[in-house]
Amino acid sequence: MNTLVTNQVTAFVAVLEQAGLPALRVAFSIAVLVFLYAGVFIFRRRHQFFDRDPNVENDVPAVRHNREEEILFVWAGMTLVLIAILYQVWTA
DSSP states (O other), rough: OOHHHHHHHHHHEEEHHHHHHHHHHHHHHHHHHHHHHHHHHHHTTHHHHSSOOOTTTOOOOOHHHHHHHHHHHHHHHHHHHHHHHHHHHHHH
């Protein structure tokens, strides 16, 4: 590839990165805040979501606990991924 074209493309990518970085910071900051709010919302209403359901057969405490753990693990994993991306965006 021509050196002149390579230098122009590199400069163009650098300008795009500088222009897009603040938007990425705002977007991922909002995403982390929304996920944290969703976690607080689920935690505050956990009894409504995960308590005994009289319409379900064999709804024992172990099953209810497993349902709660599934939601918690997925939420925690997704939140950690978003925080890691947010950290990378803010340190760039």
